[in-house]
Amino acid sequence: MGINFKVDKEKCVHCGLCIKDCMSEIITFDENKIPVTIEEREKNCIKCQHCLSVCPVGAISVLDKNPEESTEFKHEFNSDEILELIKERRSIRYYKKQNVEPEQLQKLKDMLKYVPTGVNNHQLHFTFVENLDMMEQIRTKVKATLLDLVDNNKIAARMFRRYLVPIKKGKDVIFRGAPHMVIVSTHEKAPCKDIDPIIALSYFELYAKSLGIGTCWCGLAYYCFSMIPHLKNIIKVPKTHKIAYVMLFGYPEFNYKRSTQPEAYGMDTVDELSEDETFGDKIKNFFSKD
Numbered sequence: 001m002g003i004n005f006k007v008d009k010e011k012c013v014h015c016g017l018c019i020k021d022c023m024s025e026i027i028t029f030d031e032n033k034i035p036v037t038i039e040e041r042e043k044n045c046i047k048c049q050h051c052l053s054v055c056p057v058g059a060i061s062v063l064d065k066n067p068e069e070s071t072e073f074k075h076e077f078n079s080d081e082i083l084e085l086i087k088e089r090r091s092i093r094y095y096k097k098q099n100v101e102p103e104q105l106q107k108l109k110d111m112l113k114y115v116p117t118g119v120n121n122h123q124l125h126f127t128f129v130e131n132l133d134m135m136e137q138i139r140t141k142v143k144a145t146l147l148d149l150v151d152n153n154k155i156a157a158r159m160f161r162r163y164l165v166p167i168k169k170g171k172d173v174i175f176r177g178a179p180h181m182v183i184v185s186t187h188e189k190a191p192c193k194d195i196d197p198i199i200a201l202s203y204f205e206l207y208a209k210s211l212g213i214g215t216c217w218c219g220l221a222y223y224c225f226s227m228i229p230h231l232k233n234i235i236k237v238p239k240t241h242k243i244a245y246v247m248l249f250g251y252p253e254f255n256y257k258r259s260t261q262p263e264a265y266g267m268d269t270v271d272e273l274s275e276d277e278t279f280g281d282k283i284k285n286f287f288s289k290d
């Protein structure tokens, strides 16, 4: 199947940006300096649509996409506001018992198609728990299963032992009372299957924050759904996919007033290259150690 690369000859300004920016080197000029594809290279197209996106005059259509239906970029971003958004993001562990407005949920879903994936593979899948009642059913099932496993001293529940007392007292340490969650699963054969889902949830949490919706990365829920027998299959994901992570979300019960003051991470710069140790050096160094 072709990629249906089309150029509006009236609009084309022959700048060659589509040719330069095609990482698969599929496009070239024809004798009239109109971009055309090299047919035998079309199979290398990763469907990134950079040709459509970079064209200064909207002359290019590819994969049947009409450039007029793209969002035209106009504004400069306010970097101070973006930094503030990053600083203000908190892990939310107290939520209003209220479903997120459907329009806002839709906005979050629509955003997800713009997140990058390695080799533009686009094989993530998102499973949403969209209402309080469904979340309650999951919560009840997970709680009962965990208590049973802990009571019967099963290895899979060992990491939950320290939460046993609060769980028994009715504290929702796994789902933090969240009204929703999104479970991202990844195609087992995707080239960047480990990192793609994490990028997607990182975008999700920041965009959610900008909509007034709080989130929490949920390692505990991920562990439940991916490791605990009896819970592994309660969330259905496509057969070809594997659960990669879980994020809770909903309207926060309260807001945070000031930034935290985290310690900086270790950082340095590369200003010289270290010599690569040869195999001989490695052996020598190994035996010279006392």
Ligand SMILES: Cc1cc2nc3c(=O)[nH]c(=O)nc-3n(C[C@H](O)[C@H](O)[C@H](O)COP(=O)(O)O)c2cc1C
Pocket (backbone or CB within 6 Å): 089, 090, 091, 092, 093, 176, 216, 217, 218, 219, 220, 221, 260
């Ligand atoms: C990969 C990952 C997994 C996490 N899992 C949980 C979790 O299971 N339960 C929870 O309450 N918080 C979880 N958190 C939230 C962290 O505890 C939190 O990011 C950290 O305490 C700093 O707080 P802040 O996010 O508000 O800055 C997780 C965070 C990350 C990045």
